[in-house]
Amino acid sequence: MTELLPIVIAKLNYWAYIALMMIGLYAMIAKKNLVKKIIGMSILQTAVILFFISIGAKKDATIPIIVHGHEGGSHAARAAEYINPLPHVLMLTAIVVAVATLGVALALVIKIYQQYQTLEEDEILTRLQDE
Amino acid sequence: MIWQIELVVLLIVIICGIGAITVKDLLGAAILFGAYSFMMCLLWAIMGAVDVAFTEASVGAGVSTVLFVATVFRTSRRTKD
Structure with a gap:
């Protein structure tokens, strides 16, 4: 038990990532309301971003800006002192794509509401079968 | 990266x-969901990803909540x- 606790603390981000991903997946599958489904999709996307940022994080490292960079690179930068910036750049693109997906999904929800006057998936399905 | 602060923020996020x-x-x-996004932004500032943090604060928390x-x-x- 005493050996288990440091392992859980060291991997705290990954436990939270698993929990958030399961919350998002549950909302996308089990919720009947379309806006709730979209909120679940956004939570799933931020969970994936959390996973990637956790990969790049380091202990005792600073943000990835080279100290004394204005001196023309007279000495080499040690990579262990800086957080890995590659996952950050990838996830900047992922955030912008997430907002674009969200905008399209909400526009579709508004069109569905104008057509069927409801946001519940089961009511929309019964109306589709009545027609 | 202080793990106590990180634990509290992760709990609030969940x-x-x-x-x-x-x-x-x-x-x-x-x-x-807006509060969730701002807490995510705080988490990324703690983890040293400041560029991701301010993109999330403006685009994720701001524009998503407005939409x-x-x-x-x-x-x-x-x-x-």
């Missing part, structure tokens, strides 16, 4: 996420689950 999908009012769900609130006002606040 609580806000669960609250956003369980609350029975879509406007409340949108506001809880959700606009959708709720153009449709209905009612939800069954």
